[in-house]
Amino acid sequence: MLTDLQNRKLMRMFDAFDYNKDGLLEQQDFEGTAANLAKAFNVEVSSSAYEQLQQHMMYHWQQLQQAAGAGSDRVNPESWLRYYDSLFSSEEATSAYLNAYIDGFYELWDLVDPAAKGQGTTLQRFKSMYRAFNLDEAVGEAAFRRMDSSGNGVLDRSEIYQRTMEFYGNDPDAPGNWMFGPY
Numbered sequence: 001m002l003t004d005l006q007n008r009k010l011m012r013m014f015d016a017f018d019y020n021k022d023g024l025l026e027q028q029d030f031e032g033t034a035a036n037l038a039k040a041f042n043v044e045v046s047s048s049a050y051e052q053l054q055q056h057m058m059y060h061w062q063q064l065q066q067a068a069g070a071g072s073d074r075v076n077p078e079s080w081l082r083y084y085d086s087l088f089s090s091e092e093a094t095s096a097y098l099n100a101y102i103d104g105f106y107e108l109w110d111l112v113d114p115a116a117k118g119q120g121t122t123l124q125r126f127k128s129m130y131r132a133f134n135l136d137e138a139v140g141e142a143a144f145r146r147m148d149s150s151g152n153g154v155l156d157r158s159e160i161y162q163r164t165m166e167f168y169g170n171d172p173d174a175p176g177n178w179m180f181g182p183y
């Protein structure tokens, strides 16, 4: 059972992905977010990176659609929360999910921002991601500073893993709670 804290954070994430703000997740939200990511990172619309980015986001949508929406073309908040509740049924399941998620996240960085290949989650990249989600960049910077526990201006893989684990977890004071801003 998800706690109130987990529900609030997961709904922040839901809202970030709900590009057209109609309270449901659909394919067009993922297309819109892909287009926004491309814009935030100056990826040209006709490039192969753009096409890969669209495919990447479509893959995420299809995974979500199958798992949470039972094949429906819309995912509502209740299904979204139920999906995460079942994902976190065991520590092993959570860890397997997170590792795959973070691999995808790192591929995405290097796809949209090849100039900084292998640099992980820099402040600049994090702020651009916030912009792509139509979130306030200043809030993104504050969130990043909280989450960068080593203070070196980069969220490296172990920090991302830890912060993401915290985002899905249940510690009210964990810095990872800030992944998508105030909650």
Ligand SMILES: [Ca+2]
Pocket: 018, 019, 020, 021, 022, 023, 024, 025, 026, 029
């Ligand atoms: Ca939507």
Ligand SMILES: [Ca+2]
Pocket: 148, 149, 150, 151, 152, 153, 154, 155, 156, 159
């Ligand atoms: Ca760091």
